[in-house]
Amino acid sequence: MHSALAVAASSTPSTVLRYAAAFFFVVVAIATAYALVKAAKALERVDNVLADVDQQAVPLMQKAGTTLDGVNANLGNVDQITKDVADITDKIDKMATSVEGAVTTPARKAAAFSAGVQSAFSSFRRRDRGADASEDPWSAPPGADDPAPASSAPSTSGTAAAERTGEAAAGAADEAATADSGAVDDLAGATAVAAGKVSDAAADAAGSET
Amino acid sequence: MGLASKLMFSGVAAGAALAYYVSQRHGRTGESYVGIVRSLPADAQRWVTDARRRATLALEDGKSAARERETEITRQLAATDSIAAPAG
Numbered sequence: 575m576h577s578a579l580a581v582a583a584s585s586t587p588s589t590v591l592r593y594a595a596a597f598f599f600v601v602v603a604i605a606t607a608y609a610l611v612k613a614a615k616a617l618e619r620v621d622n623v624l625a626d627v628d629q630q631a632v633p634l635m636q637k638a639g640t641t642l643d644g645v646n647a648n649l650g651n652v653d654q655i656t657k658d659v660a661d662i663t664d665k666i667d668k669m670a671t672s673v674e675g676a677v678t679t680p681a682r683k684a685a686a687f688s689a690g691v692q693s694a695f696s697s698f699r700r701r702d703r704g705a706d707a708s709e710d711p712w713s714a715p716p717g718a719d720d721p722a723p724a725s726s727a728p729s730t731s732g733t734a735a736a737e738r739t740g741e742a743a744a745g746a747a748d749e750a751a752t753a754d755s756g757a758v759d760d761l762a763g764a765t766a767v768a769a770g771k772v773s774d775a776a777a778d779a780a781g782s783e784t
Numbered sequence: 785m786g787l788a789s790k791l792m793f794s795g796v797a798a799g800a801a802l803a804y805y806v807s808q809r810h811g812r813t814g815e816s817y818v819g820i821v822r823s824l825p826a827d828a829q830r831w832v833t834d835a836r837r838r839a840t841l842a843l844e845d846g847k848s849a850a851r852e853r854e855t856e857i858t859r860q861l862a863a864t865d866s867i868a869a870p871a872g
Contacts, residue, residue, distance in 0.1 A: 682857045689853035694846025701838045 785793075806820045 678861065682854055682861075685857055686850040686854035690846035690850030693849030694842040697845040698838050698842035701841065 802821075802824075806817055809815065809820050810817060
């Protein structure tokens with residue numbers, strides 16, 4: 575009895591281990607079988623998907639190729655349109671340059687001519703007024719060309735004085751004319767100088783006559 | 785209208801203008817009518833000389849103003865082109 579128990583006791587661990595290993599392998603076999611079944615189902619679905627893709631990809635590729643051909647054709651048209659627009663732009667640029675050259679130069683000349691005429695006319699009128707302010711151009715200086723009045727006989731000294739007066743007036747008028755054309759003050763100053771020279775010449779003439 | 789009529793009409797017009805001028809000048813300066821008429825050729829010659837001189841000076845002024853204006857317009861066009869060039 576004791577010996578049987580001892581044998582049983584000594585053999586129990588190995589038996590338990592054997593049963594445990596057998597159970598473990600059974601469980602592993604079941605799990606493996608389940609995983610293989612799932613993998614088979616997944617592969618079947620992948621096969622179906624690949625079959626569908628194989629059926630539908632070719633028409634899609636054909637459509638994509640057709641679409642790309644159309645896009646390339648349209649891009650060619652756009653390229654041609656761009657070239658045409660560039661050509662038109664160049665032509666417009668050349669035309670604008672030609673028009674500008676044809677219009678600007680005469681316009682510039684016309685503006686310069688009008689400014690010159692305006693300045694010349696205003697200068698002529700201004701000198702006319704300056705001459706009117708200093709002396710009347712239509713009125714002779716006293717004793718210049720007018721024969722001597724009855725009270726005084728013509729004398730050479732009077733004629734010389736008149737000539738000096740005329741020269742002084744002409745010189746003063748020249749000064750007034752060569753003065754700054756735009757400055758009224760300068761013109762007035764030159765007129766005053768002219769008046770002073772005229773009065774000096776008249777005083778000289780009066781002194782020479784006496 | 786014949787030549788005599790033209791001459792008569794021209795003489796009447798010239799006489800009227802002369803009379804107007806003489807009367808105006810007499811009223812302005814008080815000179816005698818005869819003196820005004822006698823000094824008329826010399827005055828006319830003087831006026832022509834003065835007008836010629838003023839015309840010469842005015843022509844020079846006009847030329848100078850025209851050159852200045854053309855230079856100014858050229859400068860303005862160049863400035864406009866230089867402004868428009870970076871934008872274009």
